[in-house]
Amino acid sequence: MLIHKGYIGHVEFDDETEIFHGEVINTRDVITFQGSTVAEIKKAFKESIDDYLAFCIERDEEPEKPFSGKFNLRLDPELHRQVYIAARQHHMSLNQWITETIRQHIQE
Numbered sequence: 001m002l003i004h005k006g007y008i009g010h011v012e013f014d015d016e017t018e019i020f021h022g023e024v025i026n027t028r029d030v031i032t033f034q035g036s037t038v039a040e041i042k043k044a045f046k047e048s049i050d051d052y053l054a055f056c057i058e059r060d061e062e063p064e065k066p067f068s069g070k071f072n073l074r075l076d077p078e079l080h081r082q083v084y085i086a087a088r089q090h091h092m093s094l095n096q097w098i099t100e101t102i103r104q105h106i107q108e
Contacts, residue, residue, distance in 0.1 A: 002045045005053070006066045009033065009045045024049070029064040073098075 002009035002022070011022040020041040024031035033048040035041035056063040075083065087097035 002042060004046045004049045007031070007049050008066070011041055011045075026066040027064045 002011065006026075007024045008026045009022045010025045011020050013020050018036060020035050020038075022033045022041060022045055029052070031048050031052050033041065033044035035044045053063050083098065084094055087094045090097055092100070
């Protein structure tokens with residue numbers, strides 16, 4: 001995993017072309033990079049982030065920040081009620097219960 005200025009890059013190797021391809025995975029904006037060696041892919045990753053940030057400044061736009069930890073969730077009303085009851089039974093807020101349930105599921 002590559003990390004630069006809070007952005008996380010995921011890299012895969014294409015054995016047919018013998019090139020590393022990467023993409024920033026913690027933002028909705030599409031930021032990609034590539035290289036043929038480990039040193040090249042690391043450099044290309046950092047340059048892509050820096051270029052993206054410079055491009056946003058040039059356009060007077062806020063760059064897409066790495067995920068903030070907030071998202072909206074829509075549930076069927078009955079499921080919403082059940083989740084609320086489960087959270088209350090565990091003496092947790094709805095947010096705490098959902099966060100803990102997701103964390104447990106990911107760690108399985």
